[in-house]
Amino acid sequence: MAEKVLWGEMTRLELEKISGQVDTILLPVGSLEQHGPHLPLDTDSFDAMYILLEAVEKLDPPRPPILPTISYGLSEHHMAFSGTVTLRPETLFSLIFDIGRSAKQHGFEKIFIYNAHGGNTNVLKEAALQLKYELDLTVFIDSGESMEPGKRELVNSKNDVHAGEYETSTSLANRIDLVDQDKIKKPTLTFPDESFEFDHKPAFFYTWSTDELTDTGVIGDPTKATVDKGEQLWDGGIKLLAERIKTVMEL
């Protein structure tokens, strides 16, 4: 039997054995939110587990266990579109803190979070700091940074941050049967002026809501998405993530 990597599939004894061999655990974090008219609501949650499973596959045993996905995130900015279910920031903070506290008690010292939803990032960082200060746990958060080099190389659409060229390509590559390709269409994006655009650097923060910026819920251009781009994006991202996890395990 192949070595188990999913925390939830292990027996208590199997988990105990792993905790004696590795000090790192992996936690996928996603969202349940509208992804335009053509992508599934659970895209971020599915992708977070997908990339971790693929990355772990590249590591030699003993491999770090993967906790069950946190399948909800902070998606208040998508609530104008149906299907979105959001947590309050304090809920996500508490979830991360409580999971960390439990893992620490079972002998793990490092948590590597793969976060597939940008809206979660600030609260995840706050929870990570609290775990460090209160429990001396070390937390690492990859909010898609492993995918960045591929994105810079392959994605050409402006302001492509949600269900656009990038995310539609990655979904075509890993779940083509759930992409409603007839519904793929370029949205009309409205920014107050150029300095509000996501590509504008230096960026400044403002409390945008998705429905203020786009008519379809998409931000970016999904019409430029292809299976091939998605496969290349995943390949590069999985390799980088695997290296990063290995580095963390060796610290």
Ligand SMILES: [Zn+2]
């Ligand atoms: Zn997404």
